[in-house]
Amino acid sequence: MVTTLLMLRFESYAFGQDADPSVNSTDESPAEIEFNSAFLARTASGKPIDVSQFARGNPVYPGKYTVRLSVNDNPVGKVEVGFTATKDPLHAKPCFDRALLQQMGVDFSKLTVNQIADIDSPNTCKWLTELIPEASVDFDSSDQQMSVTIPQVFMRRTARGYVDPSLWDQGVTAGLLNYNANAYHSSYSGDGSTDLYLGLNAGVNIGRWRFRHNGSFSSGVGEQTHYQSSATYAEYAIVPWKSEIKLGDGYSDGTVFDSFGFRGVSLASDDRMLPDAQRGFAPVVRGIALSNAKVTVNQNGNLLYETTVPPGPFEINDLYATGYGGDLDVVVTESDGTKRSFAVPYSSVPQALRPGIYRYSVTAGQYRDQSLQFKSNVLAATYQRGLTNIVTLYGGVQFADRYGSVALGTALNTQFGALSGDVTVASTGLPGQSRQTGQSYQIRFAKLIPATDTNLTVAAYRYSTSGYLSLADAMMTRDYLENGRPDWSIDREKGRLQLSVSQDMGPKWGSLYLTGQSQNYWNNGDTDASFQFGYTNYIGRVSYNASISRTRVVSTGEWDNRVFVSFTVPLGSASSTASLTTNVSHSDTDHASQVQTTLSGTAGAHNDFSYSVSGSYDHSDSDSGAGGSASGSYASSVGTFGASVGAATHTQQYSLSASGGVILHGDGLTFGPPLGDTNALVEAKGAKGAYINGVSSNRINGFGYGIVASLSPYMLNRIEIDPKGLPLDVELKTTGQDIAPLAGAVVKTRFETDTRRTVVLTVTHPDGTPLAFGSEVTNREGISVGQVSQGGRMLARGVEETDELLVKWGSGAGESCTIAVRPERQGTGVCN
Structure with a gap:
């Protein structure tokens, strides 16, 4: 009661x-x-x-x-x-x-x-x-x-997830800097090499304008340190149009044509301004490392990402979006110098839209590919519109120097699945050759079959005639011919098939998956084929995965057929984060086999620390031996820092890494975790050390600021501060707020705090009986500063060290008493 x-x-x-x-x-x-x-x-x-x-x-x-x-x-x-x-x-x-x-x-x-x-x-x-x-x-x-x-x-x-545009917050004027540093050293039989990498993403926000620059420093053995600029641009959100304009370096919309890099201007609709229920992508990169390996991700000659991964399966799911198309080239460099590469398709899926919803894009500028010397102006425009629940029409045009193409297609949402088909006609003028004209036909299909729980994520087939050149192929061919290089070495794609299927076998029988692609070419008889077939399931809490894959090895140009089996055993209680994973793999290259066991997990009240320790044994026709590695990282309020070390027969490796973000604002500099596209600057004066949203790297610093990265633009984002562990003198007026930022914004969210002196006393009458529950406590000016709770426990806020407090439990005579506050903030006292 x-x-x-x-x-x-x-x-x-x-x-x-x-x-x-x-x-x-x-x-x-x-x-x-x-x-x-x-x-x-x-x-x-x-x-x-x-x-x-x-x-x-x-x-x-x-x-x-x-x-x-x-x-x-x-x-x-x-x-x-x-x-x-x-x-x-x-x-x-x-x-x-x-x-x-x-x-x-x-x-x-x-x-x-x-x-x-x-x-x-x-x-x-x-x-x-x-x-x-x-x-x-x-x-x-x-x-x-x-x-x-x-x-x-x-x-x-209104659609679910709708947020009134009047509530969208454009944020404050701020400067931003994101950094990702990695130092990687490896040696093989006494020959060592060191690679250094520093990726930088800088920007300035002024009103709705977002100015951004992305680039990286890199150096290696026998190489001078050089800086590569991947993009410099400015963006502005045009809210009434639900669109965004970009000036500078960027990538075209890839929903109709393959995405291409440009330097110029683009105006395009922004689906993020639509509610959740009306929204119609960088892919996740997955692979397997045999040691502490360096993984780099490139697209169209631009270095997008570099990191160090521990042995075993890895997943990169935090790539910056660079468009809807253009395959990603992933290179895995092992500690002994061996390189393996594979491509991750980055293309569109069936583009069905809701009735009345449309997308458009207009791009004008210079075609941008750093691997080419040839420069050409380019103009492109696309449009998609949902006509009914069944039919969506889309199309577009592309023009460049002596090049033109037109595409037209439709997407159908039928009971048999989502189907889209389009045809592109292209005409290309090449130096010293007659104009070439051709067509490219493409069909895509996606379907979930409820009866068998089969998910055909995407099946796509493209056929191109011998005279067809895409914009990228035309630009590369022009570059080759104008620089005296033969164009027969450029692979002209004839047919390409892509497939991704998953099959749920039921709660006891696990699931199957198949991904793959096949390509053949007009100018040679080779056929590229890569695939991965796998099975996953659980035995109690133990999960296991078996797969067969086919991957091209860069150093030899041969195909590597690999069998992989993995078991993961959680350690401790069901809530424990530690696990033991054993991987067994076999490759037909040198008949190489590997057995590897890894202990990994996180530690700390908020999982601040992560660790991984592994041991392995390798056997091949040429060599055999054991190896081991260890890695760890710490997610602090000013960034994430990590290190790794590994050794095997004839090889050693170690690396150091650091990543984080910095925001320059009106009250100074605030360091924090790696920034996302859209971020919040949280102010809570006096709340040093308080966690934001329960994340280890999101903490209030000594100046009263913290950073929450990677907010969802144009949607409500909840920002909460955990008051647990705050000093007694700090009280949060509210612990949670909702914000809806514009894309790219730095939204300043202020939490009011009360930092007045607070005392907690157990107060009794002179006879030792506790004061009445609910009694009001006032200071000398008659201002209420607290109350008495159960057992005579009194909390009073905003009192001086020598203050005298009045405790009142009734309005009659003798229903009040006074108590002198001691310098100590906690203890006992007698009310007279």
Whole structure:
């Protein structure tokens, strides 16, 4: 009962519709609640405790409040609501004007002329229940949360995930820097090499403008340190058009044609501005490392990513988006110098759109490929539109120096699956040759077959005639011919088949998957074929995976057929993060086999530390031997730092890595985890060390700032601070906020804190009996600074070291006492 009584003091105040129309809802006050004080301990004099202060609910005073608003259980975001006084001085009422009702999604066409006139009348505060029948408002002032219920008939129909554009936050003026440093040293039979890499992504935000530059420093044995600029550009969000304009270096939209690099200007629709339910991609790179290996990812000659991975399967899922097309070239460099490469397809999937939804893009500038000397201006435009639930039409044009192509296609959403097909006609003029004209036909298919639980993710086939050249092929051929190189060495694709299938076998039998692609060419008889077939399942908590793969080895140009089997055993309890993984692989190259066991996991209250220790044995026709490696990383509030070391027969390897982000803002520099495209700068003065969103690298620093990276643009993002472990003198006024940033924004989110001196005392009467529960504590000026809880426990905030506090548990004589505050913040005291 005592706990319930204390909680009721902070209960919300509901502004509801009056049952009796004769009652003026404007002056409605909450009914008084009666408590039976017999259930509570009596005062020292034997009198019952005065609980009248709990009888009127939660006071709400006139003024403006910034609240977290939800309508029909759907979050709207932070809005400012004005409260005006009523006849009850403790319970002001919220006012609803046209702007607020629009943000809430009210359909004005469903309101009467008189209702709209009331809404638009100046200097008039209208209660929601006076405007909309059966509506209700519930305001919790302790959490600044306002929950509104409105009959659906009065609401606009909006897609799930809709956030009113007026709530989108463009962020503050700020500078950004993202860094990813890696030093990798390896030696083989006494010959060593060291590679250094520093990737930098810098930017400046001014209003809606985003200025960005991406580049990297790299050096190796026998090489001078050089800097490669991969992109420099500016972006601006055009909200009314749900589009974005980009100036500088970029990649074209790849939904109709393959994406290409350009330097110029592009204007394109931005699906991220659409609600979740109306949104129609960098791929995940997966592979297997045999040692502590260096993995690099390139696209069109540009270095996109470099990292060090421990032995075993790896996954790279944090590539920056560079467009919808253009295969990724992945190179895995083992500690002994062996290199393996493979391509990850990066192309579009069936492009069905909802009825009325459209996408467009217009790109003009210079074709950009750093591997080519030939330069050409280029103009491209694409358009897609959903006509019905079944049909989507799309098409586009591309023009460059002596080159032109036109594409037209349709996507069908049928009961047999999603199907798209298109044809592209291209004409190319080449130096010293007659103009070539050809066609390329493409069909894509995706289908989930519920009866068998077979997921055909994408099946795509493209056939091109001998005279067809894509824009990329045409630019490369022109470059070769103009520089005296024969063009017969350029592979002209004839046919390409891509397939990705997964089959769920049921809860006991696991799942099968198959991925692969095959390509053949007009100018040679070779056929490239790569595939991976695998099976995954569980035995209790033990997971296992078996696969067969075919991969091209860069150093030999031969195909490597590999069999791989893996077992992972979780260690400890079900919530433990440690696991033991054993991998067995065999390759037909030198009949090489490897057995490898790895212990990995995380440690720390918030998984700040991660570690991996492994041992392996390798056998081949030419050599055999054992090896081992270890790696670890620490995710701090100023960045992530890691190291690795490994050794095997004739080889040694070690590396150091660091990654993080820096934001320059009006109050200084704030260091944090690696930044994403869209970020939040969290201010909470005095809350040093507090965790944000429960993530180890998201912490408030000594200056009162922290960074939350990789927010979802144009959507509501929840930012929460965990008050656990904060000093006694620090109180958060609120622990959570919702923000909806524009893409690329740095949104400054301020959490108010109360850092006044706080004391916690166990207070008794002179006879040793505890003070009455619920007694109010005031300072010399009569300002309330705290209350007495169970067992005479008193918490008072905002008191001086020599302050004298008045404790009052009733209004009569002898129902109060005073206590002198000691310099100590905690202890016991006697109230006289």
